[in-house]
Amino acid sequence: MDFLNSLMDQLSTAYELLAAGWGLQLLWGIGWTLAVTAVSMMIGAMLGSLVAAAKLSQRGGLRFIGESYTTVFRGEPELLVIYLFYYGGTQILTGVARSTGSIGSTDILNMPSFLGGVLAVGIISGAYQAEVFRGSFLAIHRGELEAARAYGMSAWLRFRLVIMPQVLRLAVPGLGNVWQLTIKDSALISVTGVAELMLTANKAARSTHHSLLFYTVAGILYLVMTSISTPIFDKAERYTSRSFLRPK
Amino acid sequence: MDYNFYLSTMWSVLKALPLTLEIWFFGIAFGLIIATGLTWLRASGSKFGEYFTRAYVFVFRGSPLLVQLYLIYFGLSQFDFVRHSPILWPILRDPMYCTIVAMALNTAAYESEIFRGALRAVPVGQIEAAKAFGMSAFTRFRLVTLPIALRLALPAYSTEIILMTKATALASMVTIMEMMGTAQKIQHDTFRPIEVLTCAGVIYLLLNLSIARLFAWVEYLLSPHLRPAPEQSQQIKPVPEVL
Numbered sequence: 001m002d003f004l005n006s007l008m009d010q011l012s013t014a015y016e017l018l019a020a021g022w023g024l025q026l027l028w029g030i031g032w033t034l035a036v037t038a039v040s041m042m043i044g045a046m047l048g049s050l051v052a053a054a055k056l057s058q059r060g061g062l063r064f065i066g067e068s069y070t071t072v073f074r075g076e077p078e079l080l081v082i083y084l085f086y087y088g089g090t091q092i093l094t095g096v097a098r099s100t101g102s103i104g105s106t107d108i109l110n111m112p113s114f115l116g117g118v119l120a121v122g123i124i125s126g127a128y129q130a131e132v133f134r135g136s137f138l139a140i141h142r143g144e145l146e147a148a149r150a151y152g153m154s155a156w157l158r159f160r161l162v163i164m165p166q167v168l169r170l171a172v173p174g175l176g177n178v179w180q181l182t183i184k185d186s187a188l189i190s191v192t193g194v195a196e197l198m199l200t201a202n203k204a205a206r207s208t209h210h211s212l213l214f215y216t217v218a219g220i221l222y223l224v225m226t227s228i229s230t231p232i233f234d235k236a237e238r239y240t241s242r243s244f245l246r247p248k
Numbered sequence: 249m250d251y252n253f254y255l256s257t258m259w260s261v262l263k264a265l266p267l268t269l270e271i272w273f274f275g276i277a278f279g280l281i282i283a284t285g286l287t288w289l290r291a292s293g294s295k296f297g298e299y300f301t302r303a304y305v306f307v308f309r310g311s312p313l314l315v316q317l318y319l320i321y322f323g324l325s326q327f328d329f330v331r332h333s334p335i336l337w338p339i340l341r342d343p344m345y346c347t348i349v350a351m352a353l354n355t356a357a358y359e360s361e362i363f364r365g366a367l368r369a370v371p372v373g374q375i376e377a378a379k380a381f382g383m384s385a386f387t388r389f390r391l392v393t394l395p396i397a398l399r400l401a402l403p404a405y406s407t408e409i410i411l412m413t414k415a416t417a418l419a420s421m422v423t424i425m426e427m428m429g430t431a432q433k434i435q436h437d438t439f440r441p442i443e444v445l446t447c448a449g450v451i452y453l454l455l456n457l458s459i460a461r462l463f464a465w466v467e468y469l470l471s472p473h474l475r476p477a478p479e480q481s482q483q484i485k486p487v488p489e490v491l
Contacts, residue, residue, distance in 0.1 A: 002329040074448050075410065077457040081426060084449070126354035180310075187312035191421075198314060200463030211322035215315055222311040 014213050022204045022214070027077050029200035030221055036186045036196055041129075041179060044096055048129025066130070073127035078185050081124055086192040097224035106116070117189035125182045126247025132174030136167045169240040176233030180226050197221055250443075257434055257447045264430040265451065271344070271416045272427060274408060282352055283359035290364055301360060307458030308357035312437035313415055317350040321422050339361050343422040351415055367393065399470045406463035410456050417452075427451060 018026075054066030060062040074079065089111030097109040140163065148158045190199035201218035238245070286304060289297040308316065317440045321343060331334050370393050378388040420429035430446035435441045468475075 002332075003327065006327050006329070062263050072449075072453060075414075076413040077428060077452055079417045079420070079451065080431075080445055080449055082446045083432070083441065085434070087435060088445065091439070091441050184312040188316050190314075192474045198312070201315075202318075202407075205318075205322060210326070211318070212324065212326040215319040215323045219307075219311045219319060222315060223307065226310040227306070 013186075013210065017204075017208055017210060018217070022208070025091075025097065026197065026203065026217060029195060029197035029218075030225070032194060032196035033183065033186050033198075033225070036114070036189055036194060037182050038123065039118045040121040040125050040182050040186065042131045043118065044178070044182070046161070047123060047126030049133055051126060051130035052133035052137065055130065056137060070127045072129050074131075078121070078124055078188050079191070081190060082117060082188055084184065085120035085123075086111050086113065089116050089119075094180045111192075113189075113192040113194050117186075117192045117194050121182060121185050122190060124185060125178055128178045128181060129175065132171050132178060133167060135174065136162065136170035139170050140166050150154050169228030169233050172233065172240050176229065176237075179229055179233070183189040183222065183225055183229070253440070253443060254440075257431075257444050258451070259432050260429050260434060261444075261448050261451055264425060264427045265455075267424070268416050268426040268428075269420075269421055271351070271424070272413055275355065275416070276412055278348065279355035279412075280353035281357060282356035283363060286356060286360035287363040287367070290360065290374045291367060296468060305361060308354050309361075311349065313354050314421065316354055316420060317347060318400045319419055320350050321346040324444070332393055343419070343424055347416075347419040347424060351412060354415070355408060358411075359405065362401050362404040362408065363397070365404070366397040369400050370396045399467075402463065402467050402470065404458065406467075409463070411458055413456050413459060435489055441471055472483060 051066045051069050054062040055070070057063055057066070090108065093109040093111055094103075094107075097103045098105055098107075103109055133244070144162055144166075145158065150164045153161070186196060186197040189196060190202060193199065197218055201214045205214040286301050289373035290301040320340065324330050324336075324340050330340055339349070374392055374396060375388065378392040383391065416426060419426050420432055423429070425433065427448055431444050435444040438444065
């Protein structure tokens with residue numbers, strides 16, 4: 001019965017600790033996690049569409065750049081990319097600031113932690129989004145592009161009226177997967193010091209010595225975030241593909 | 249460019265490669281065992297099996313691996329019965345074992361879904377044909393279902409293995425000095441993160457590219473029926489007269 005006893009102990013202290021202010025901190029942590037994820041997804045969408053275009057390009061050089069981007073950023077550990085942008089950014093900023101004399105020769109100019117983390121996760125997310133966009137583009141029927149060309153549409157018009165609406169529709173399920181991945185990657189941003197959910201749970205666990213409680217709560221909150229996004233993306237998928245649904 | 253620094257960093261990080269591979273290998277091996285069990289439980293058709301595997305997959309796929317690792321390493325030791333258990337405590341107090349346990353539990357969730365999909369994708373006609381031949385359930389599984397399902401699962405499985413290579417870097421968060429941990433230490437000592445992390449990045453990339461190559465090769469070996477037929481330059485030999 002040791003197990004039950006210690007479980008009951010944990011539960012009774014759980015309420016006290018969460019009510020004593022850690023609960024509110026964790027809610028702020030969720031807010032930061034969602035902010036980090038959303039900004040990273042936007043950076044990733046911009047980079048991803050450019051990289052997808054490069055991968056689909058006729059030019060060998062552009063294709064090579066696109067391929068290298070997706071291979072490198074899907075093949076490296078996320079932690080390494082985050083360290084590279086955070087500490088690497090600090091290294092570059094410090095170097096520049098020292099040489100211009102705006103800080104002393106022994107001072108350090110830190111990379112802003114939110115910026116460094118968001119850039120790193122955004123770039124990783126961009127590599128996955130590029131694959132999603134590329135797949136959706138390839139799923140567009142060739143005949144539609146030929147028809148648009150036959151109408152004399154310019155490249156921009158073809159992109160705006162034929163390619164983009166369909167890529168967006170076909171990409172929704174894939175983007176849902178990337179969103180989930182990005183939420184989970186955002187937990188690693190805690191190493192840069194952004195007070196998102198993981199770092200808040202860490203702080204709470206270290207200062208109260210109740211690691212089990214706070215990591216369990218953090219795990220549950222991540223589960224809530226990922227499971228809430230599933231029906232939202234399902235709904236978005238139904239909405240964007242409403243003209244393709246079977247009539248009831 | 250300071251080539252000596254690059255070389256010495258490369259060498260120090262490479263010396264930690266065996267440890268990374270050790271975590272990687274045991275994580276994958278135990279993960280495969282758990283995933284096989286989960287797939288079997290799910291396919292067994294029992295209600296309990298279905299709910300259990302669904303809940304398992306939901307929990308382990310829906311939360312970050314880092315949370316799972318911290319929960320196992322820092323969290324479970326809060327239980328007195330864990331600290332006093334002669335079996336659990338030696339495992340759960342060691343960061344190395346904890347990383348392997350977390351990785352195995354995590355990858356098992358993804359793998360069991362891959363295997364489930366592969367099993368479902370085995371064409372019904374093949375199984376019907378095997379039944380029509382009078383094969384027993386075991387023979388059918390061994391000769392028809394399993395080979396086809398393995399072949400179908402391979403591409404997704406190789407992706408999962410590459411995700412596992414990336415996941416070994418998290419071991420550095422619980423004080424293990426594998427490649428990422430070593431790179432971190434050199435970076436702190438020298439304050440040259442870009443150079444150090446580039447060296448580590450090159451090694452991780454080469455590792456993943458070789459794993460991808462290896463799986464592509466296995467896939468090639470397993471799918472002779474999907475390759476274009478060799479050119480028929482030689483004349484087809486006449487069927488030898490039997491009589």
